[in-house]
Amino acid sequence: MSLRADALYCLLVGVVIASTAPLTAPAVRLPALVVGGIGVAVVLWSGVVWRLSLRPSMGSLRLVLLANLLAACVLAVASATAASVLVLLTLATVAADVAGFAGSQIVALKRLAHEPS
Numbered sequence: 745m746s747l748r749a750d751a752l753y754c755l756l757v758g759v760v761i762a763s764t765a766p767l768t769a770p771a772v773r774l775p776a777l778v779v780g781g782i783g784v785a786v787v788l789w790s791g792v793v794w795r796l797s798l799r800p801s802m803g804s805l806r807l808v809l810l811a812n813l814l815a816a817c818v819l820a821v822a823s824a825t826a827a828s829v830l831v832l833l834t835l836a837t838v839a840a841d842v843a844g845f846a847g848s849q850i851v852a853l854k855r856l857a858h859e860p861s
Contacts, residue, residue, distance in 0.1 A: 746848040747797035747808060751790045753845065757838065758786030771831045772822060805853045812846035815839075 761768070762783025769776035789811070796804035816839045823835035 746845070746852045747793055747800055747804065749848070750808060750812070750845045751794035751797055753841070754786050754790035754793060758783045758788075758790060761786060768831075771828060772835075773825060800852070800856070802853060802856055805849050805856065809846050809849040809853070812842050812849065816843040816846065 760783070762780050765776045765780035765783060769779045772779065793808055796808060819835050819839035819842065823832045823839065
């Protein structure tokens with residue numbers, strides 16, 4: 745369940761990032777093509793996470809957990825360079841959301857570890 749929710753969240757966020765790239769690029773001080781590319785990459789990642797959710801394993805949960813931790817750190821750093829307080833708060837909120845998904849994967853890993861093989 746954790747991976748499916750994560751995949752849907754990534755899909756939604758990726759579409760929003762890609763579709764609003766020309767508007768948001770100046771606020772994050774990146775070229776619109778880079779912001780759009782990030783959005784497309786997030787959409788593609790959502791597909792990977794969805795596929796992993798079909799047969800969850802310790803390895804798939806760990807992979808997504810590490811990706812979420814990395815993404816949360818990148819978002820936190822990006823928020824520090826944001827052009828406005830609103831952008832800073834938005835990026836920090838998304839970082840917290842992603843960290844929350846990482847937490848849910850830690851819980852899922854613990855449950856999976858205690859299940860009989």
